[in-house]
Amino acid sequence: MSISYMDFTQPNVEFFFDLNKNRLFTRNNENFINSLGRNNLNTLGNVSLFDIFLSKDRIIEPHYHQNASELVYCISGSAVxxxxxxxxxxxxxxxxTPGQVANIPQGWWHxxxxxxxxxxxxxxxDAPYxxxxxxxxxLTKTPTEVLAYAYCLDPNQLKKTLAPLNNETxxxxxxDNCLKQPKNTNIEQPSIPMTNYHPYYNAVQNPYYYGGGH
Structure with a gap:
């Protein structure tokens, strides 16, 4: 891939980087993300990556990338x-599962x-950053009053509902605090099995569930 911005005759040309030294996010010792971008490796070109480690039932929260498509490759374990x-x-x-990929077009919620x-x-x-x-x-950066007005919600109830997020990304x-709470008192931790709570797990049994599959 041609890198038009790079002068390969300069002494600062880089060809190696250790992702283990660039933590993007840490939930705990088993759930974290390392990252690599052009600011870490100046010969990288128009590409970047996240190295993601998850324990069972952990989720990368719903989000989208407004400037890039994303290819998710499974190295070990499995995910939906x-x-x-x-x-x-x-x-x-x-x-x-290992060796398989899922492609997410630019701007799609996932x-x-x-x-x-x-x-x-x-x-x-397919973007350097x-x-x-x-x-x-x-949810947390939009003023609660605006959300309540826009969607005709009770502002006090909405504040109570969003309080556990504690304005946290x-x-x-x-x-971890959610998982430590008793299952019968927290709607986010129901007593029923996770396979029933999250319909996405049906995709493990049926690859074409809701249009998924290869």
Whole structure:
């Protein structure tokens, strides 16, 4: 790939970078993301990537990339990649296992859920600096009064509902505090199995569930 911005005769040309030294986000020791962009490796060109590590049932929260498409490659474990087609409003749930990929077009709302422990995903972008709009940021950065007025909601109830987010960017959810709460008192941690709570898991049994599949 030709890199027009790069002068390969300069002494600062870089051909190596250790992703382990560039943490993007940490939920805990088993759930974190490392990243690589042109600011880390100046010969990279118009590409970047996220190195994603997840434990079972953890989710990369709903989001979209306004400047890049995303190719999700499964290295180990397994996951379900879900996306919404903005032209049809159809939701697709695509299960991937090692060696398989799911492609997410630029600007499409999507999320990923790990279905096995020690899941390792590689998200590759066709932009040197992928931009992201995250669901938690939309909810917490928009004034509660505006959300309540726009959607005819009770502002006090809405504030109570959003309070557990604590104005935090979630990225990898659920939060550890959510998982520590008793299952019978938290709507986000129901007593029924996760396979029933999240319909995306049906994609593991049926690859064409909601339009997913290969």
């Amino acid at each position: 990649v879900s996306l919404i087609n903005p032209f049809t409003n159809k939701v697709s749930h695509i299960p991937i 999320w990923e859920i790990a279905t096995k422990e020690k899941t390792h995903l590689l998200a590759i972008f 992928p931009e992201s709009i995250l669901g938690s940021d939309l 979630i990225l990898i959810g659920p939060t």
